Amino acid sequence: MRERTLTVAQLNEYVKGVFEDELVLHDLQVEGEVYECKQTAAALFVTLRERDSLLHCVCFAHVDALALGDKVVLKGSVTFHERSGRVSFVFSSARKTGEGDLLAAFNARKDKLAREGVFEHKKPLPSLIRSLAVITGETGVVIHDFMQTLHRTRTFTDVCVYTAAVQGKTATGDLIAQLRTADGKGYDVIVLMRGGGSSDDLSVFNDEDLVRAVAACATPTVSAIGHETDFTLCDFAASERAGTPSMAGEIVSRRNETFFGSLSCAAFALRSAADAALARQTERLQRCTAALSYKSEVKWERVRSRVAWAAETLASRMHGLLAQKYAAVTAYANAISAQTDNAAAVRADKLARATALLESNNPLRILSLGYAKLYGADGCPVAFSKVKTGEQVRAVLADGTIVAQVKEKKADFRR
Secondary structure, eight states: OOOOOOOHHHHHHHHHHHHHHOGGGSSEEEEEEEEEEEEOSSOEEEEEEETTEEEEEEEOSOOOOOOTTEEEEEEEEEEEETTTTEEEEEEEEEEEEEEOHHHHHHHHHHHHHHHTTTTSSOOOOOSSOOEEEEEESOOSHHHHHHHHHHTSSOOOOEEEEEEOOOSSTTHHHHHHHHHHHHHTTTOSEEEEEEOOOOTTTTGGGGOHHHHHHHHHOSSOEEEEESSTTOOOHHHHHSSEEOSSHHHHHHHHHHHHHHHHHHHHHHHHHHHHHHHHHHHHHHHHHHHHHHHHHHHHHHHHHHHHHHHHHHHHHHHHHOGGGHHHHHHHHHHHHHHHHHHHHHHHHHHHHHHHHHHHHHHHTOTTHHHHTTOOEEEOTTSSBOOTTTOOTTOEEEEEETTEEEEEEOOOOOSOTTO
């Protein structure tokens, strides 16, 4: 028998003809569970699964949205693509018939854990996250996107990465061990992170032992598994779910930004309140000073008027007795004047004491008298017992700062 040699294009063209001529492959319905689903601007790509068999499907028409785990019936035809050498099922309509085995198992496990209270009593994330642990199996794009999002504005969060298998037989044990290790280190938050993948790739994060370990953590946790449309049981056990690793970085960054924003507002409010209180006290002191001065002047004027009136009345009524009563009237006037002067002196003394008390509370007064405050190289105030000869000190004066060197130490400052 003569051997035949075909090119790839010839063989693919022949296979395509076989598919096109086989009528049983056209206008048929296929039933299965949605294993993967991706929508683009041009088409909807779906992978159906039944036990261990997978079928790649594509739709270029508009159909109702499909979700992972749906059991569906797709109507269309089997097509062989010459260029890619791939068999696809091109469908034009989709009908949901129920819940797939994988989704049913997921919901059953979720309901079981919910009844046991595994998803309750979540630890809230702290207002300020200063340190966090990242548990992931990837140190490439995933952790890079997370770090870039986390530190896009400030770099005040310390990050420690713990690597573990995130799929396969050893994944559950690795993840639980790293989770418990990180939980005992005193981090503010633990982020459980993995990039996107199929349902099988993410199945470890639906493992009951791992979900219970996440729920049992004393440290608040963030679950960032797969893409935004992917849900795992770890999402329900964690303190907070992030749709993607980048969104987990956004959660931490935004929380810290909110904390520092609130702190800045509180500091501004405190400063404003202090300024307002100082202004009120200053205004009150000024009012008291003005009132005291006004009352002294009014009292003096009243006394003067009374004396003048009494003198005039006495002069008009007792002109004949002026010589006899002159001494008495003079003494009376002097006594009243002394009393007035004494009252004015008392008020002036009170005003001087108030002014002196205000001046004594001025923290710059001591420095203005020629004193200086000394600081060592560590920025702490200088103690005589600790300062050493030759050491440089910084002297803060009322109008500036001087850097000096200790030449000599004397215990008795009078010498």
